[in-house]
Amino acid sequence: MRRTPRDRLLLALRYLFLGACAVVMVYPFAYMVSTSLKSRTYVLSDPTRLWPDEPTLDNYRQVLTAEHFPRYALNSAMVSVASTVAIVLLSSMMAYAFSRLRFPGRRILFALIVVGLTIPTMMLIIPQFLLARDLHLLNSLPGLVPFYVGTALAFNTFLLSGFFEQIPRELDEAMMIDGAGAWRRYWNLAMPLAKPALGTVVIFSFLGTWDEYAWAVTVLNDTDKRTLPIAIALFQGQHSTSWGLVFAASIIALVPVIAIYLTFQRYFVAGLTTGAVKS
Amino acid sequence: MTVTSQTPSAAVRAAAEGWRRASSSRARRTALAGWLFVLPGFAVYGLVMLYPAVQTVLLSLQDWTIVPGQESPWVGLANYAEALQDPVFLRSLVNAAAYTAFTVPLQVVIGLFLAVLLDGYLPGRVLFRVLFYLPVVSSWVVVSLLFRYIFASDDSLANSVVVNLLHLSGSNVAWFQHRWTAMLAIALLGTWKGIGWSMLIFLAALTAVPVELKEAAALDGAGAVRRFRYVSLPAIRSALSVVFILLFIGGFNVFISVQLMTGGGPSNATQVPLTYMYQQAFDFLDFSYGSAVSFILTGTVLALSALQYWWTRRREAL
Numbered sequence: 001m002r003r004t005p006r007d008r009l010l011l012a013l014r015y016l017f018l019g020a021c022a023v024v025m026v027y028p029f030a031y032m033v034s035t036s037l038k039s040r041t042y043v044l045s046d047p048t049r050l051w052p053d054e055p056t057l058d059n060y061r062q063v064l065t066a067e068h069f070p071r072y073a074l075n076s077a078m079v080s081v082a083s084t085v086a087i088v089l090l091s092s093m094m095a096y097a098f099s100r101l102r103f104p105g106r107r108i109l110f111a112l113i114v115v116g117l118t119i120p121t122m123m124l125i126i127p128q129f130l131l132a133r134d135l136h137l138l139n140s141l142p143g144l145v146p147f148y149v150g151t152a153l154a155f156n157t158f159l160l161s162g163f164f165e166q167i168p169r170e171l172d173e174a175m176m177i178d179g180a181g182a183w184r185r186y187w188n189l190a191m192p193l194a195k196p197a198l199g200t201v202v203i204f205s206f207l208g209t210w211d212e213y214a215w216a217v218t219v220l221n222d223t224d225k226r227t228l229p230i231a232i233a234l235f236q237g238q239h240s241t242s243w244g245l246v247f248a249a250s251i252i253a254l255v256p257v258i259a260i261y262l263t264f265q266r267y268f269v270a271g272l273t274t275g276a277v278k279s
Numbered sequence: 280m281t282v283t284s285q286t287p288s289a290a291v292r293a294a295a296e297g298w299r300r301a302s303s304s305r306a307r308r309t310a311l312a313g314w315l316f317v318l319p320g321f322a323v324y325g326l327v328m329l330y331p332a333v334q335t336v337l338l339s340l341q342d343w344t345i346v347p348g349q350e351s352p353w354v355g356l357a358n359y360a361e362a363l364q365d366p367v368f369l370r371s372l373v374n375a376a377a378y379t380a381f382t383v384p385l386q387v388v389i390g391l392f393l394a395v396l397l398d399g400y401l402p403g404r405v406l407f408r409v410l411f412y413l414p415v416v417s418s419w420v421v422v423s424l425l426f427r428y429i430f431a432s433d434d435s436l437a438n439s440v441v442v443n444l445l446h447l448s449g450s451n452v453a454w455f456q457h458r459w460t461a462m463l464a465i466a467l468l469g470t471w472k473g474i475g476w477s478m479l480i481f482l483a484a485l486t487a488v489p490v491e492l493k494e495a496a497a498l499d500g501a502g503a504v505r506r507f508r509y510v511s512l513p514a515i516r517s518a519l520s521v522v523f524i525l526l527f528i529g530g531f532n533v534f535i536s537v538q539l540m541t542g543g544g545p546s547n548a549t550q551v552p553l554t555y556m557y558q559q560a561f562d563f564l565d566f567s568y569g570s571a572v573s574f575i576l577t578g579t580v581l582a583l584s585a586l587q588y589w590w591t592r593r594r595e596a597l
Contacts, residue, residue: 010503011401014396014401017392017396018393018396018397018407021389021411022410022411024471025411025413025414025471025474025475026413028422028425028426028429028471029417031425031429090319090320090323091320093316094320094321096316097312097313097316097317098317101309101310101313101316102309102310102313103310103312103313103314103317104310105314106313109317112329113321113324115329116324116328116329118581119328119332119577120532120577120580122534122553122556122573123332123335123573123574123576123577124328124331124332124573125557125560125573126338126556126566126569126570126573127330127331127334127335127338127570128331129560129561130566131326131327131330131331131334146326146327149323149327150324150326150327150328151327153323153324154324154328157320181312182309182313182316186316207416210418211418211419213418213419213420213535214534214538214557218561229418229420229421232420232424233420233539236424236427243428247424247425247428250420250424250425253421254421257416257417257418258413258417261409261412261416262409265405265408265412
């Protein structure tokens with residue numbers, strides 16, 4: 001296309017608006033980073049000045065050497081990884097069955113999965129708490145996993161079955177003629193072809209469990225069992241004036257999230273378009 | 280099966296019978312495989328989601344006692360009757376409605392605006408997309424604490440912007456001391472965190488519009504506004520209604536930000552249904568009343584969103 005002066009003006013206006021919005025969106029993060037680099041005495045000085053006079057990594061050093069902090073990071077990592085693995089495996093198996101295998105009760109079970117899409121997880125926190133108590137899963141890190149998995153399955157099964165539906169059936173039939181059973185068709189055919197969708201499931205599951213707060217803070221009691229979000233929220237309660245410490249801890253928790261997001265940001269678009277805009 | 284209807288020879292009939300048996304045993308194997316594939320996942324799902332969903336209703340009809348083994352009497356709709364006369368619960372609904380009324384239109388309008396600006400040829404659009412989406416991937420706990428700090432003290436960032444930069448107020452505002460200023464801070468966080476999400480969905484829908492269509496409209500002399508109105512808008516209509524409904528549900532289910540920014544205070548002024556439910560259940564151990572609160576919330580919100588869905592569908596059909 002040829003660019004007229006009018007086009008160029010339009011482009012400049014677009015950049016202007018986008019730039020202004022970007023500043024507003026990013027400013028709170030910049031403010032957080034700046035606060036985390038200030039020593040305690042400087043925290044409450046002029047709030048609009050972003051770059052601190054004497055930037056220091058003291059807050060980060062304090063957080064990383066704090067008694068339990070590495071423990072909390074490890075707790076979060078273990079729970080997230082275990083939940084993510086289970087979510088990917090279980091939801092893809094269900095999705096494969098719903099989209100490729102005929103079995104009695106298929107429609108009803110799928111309808112029950114769709115029902116789960118409409119139930120906000122927080123609504124269930126009371127009966128889930130009683131269930132965890134009855135199963136002796138309160139105050140236990142591995143005990144978080146079944147709850148994280150169960151609440152994530154509906155969305156991910158729905159997303160993946162939509163994706164499996166798009167794989168040509170002829171490929172399945174060709175493998176069937178070669179004598180491949182359901183497991184081999186699922187594992188060697190459907191799963192490799194579904195990599196982009198599985199990437200979305202991995203990312204959303206990992207981030208969802210890494211950041212999860214409400215359930216973990218409700219069921220965990222012991223200090224050494226806390227996950228990162230609990231630790232950060234409590235950190236603020238204990239050191240209400242040391243915002244620098246709180247934000248240093250927050251940024252440490254944010255780093256893996258942002259790294260994953262930046263590396264896989266294409267999958268985010270894919271996940272949203274297959275999951276949410278399915279009309 | 281059509282083979283058997285043609286008075287076939289014995290050999291053909293035997294072959295057909297063999298094929299039928301083989302295929303029915305294959306169908307049985309497939310059915311068994313189907314069950315085995317679904318069973319592990321569905322067991323977890325049923326236990327953690329479906330069973331508690333039923334439990335919520337049952338709990339809300341009882342006067343639940345925490346002591347194990349002790350009988351919990353059935354009280355019918357007493358918890359619901361109490362909730363509907365509970366001023367704090369009603370206030371929490373009003374707060375959530377106000378939060379939704381503030382955050383949803385802003386997220387839709389700004390998200391759509393940004394998506395339109397990012398749609399089409401623009402060097403650096405990926406950078407903008409990433410920046411706008413950062414708040415969405417950040418954890419609620421972190422951004423809630425961040426906004427609490429931004430609004431918290433006398434010489435906070437919010438006060439220096441409102442007093443010194445914009446001159447909206449002559450003196451510092453104690454944001455979290457008053458109901459509506461506190462709700463405003465919470466709603467600003469909700470808007471800021473959610474814009475990138477609606478933007479990304481709109482952008483995906485806009486990208487699906489064929490470029491040829493836009494160019495053809497441009498050649499026909501349609502200006503930017505008319506191109507948007509007649510080419511882009513129809514393409515994103517279904518995305519628009521999905522975003523609207525999901526944000527509506529999300530707005531009424533606001534929880535962590537309120538919990539961490541005000542805790543529902545001062546003296547219950549900023550309670551929303553979920554913080555109130557949480558307080559009833561886990562501070563006062565009134566599990567039945569909490570269940571009733573959460574069922575009223577979910578029931579109302581789902582009914583309203585079904586209504587919205589039906590309404591948009593009907594309008595599209597016209």
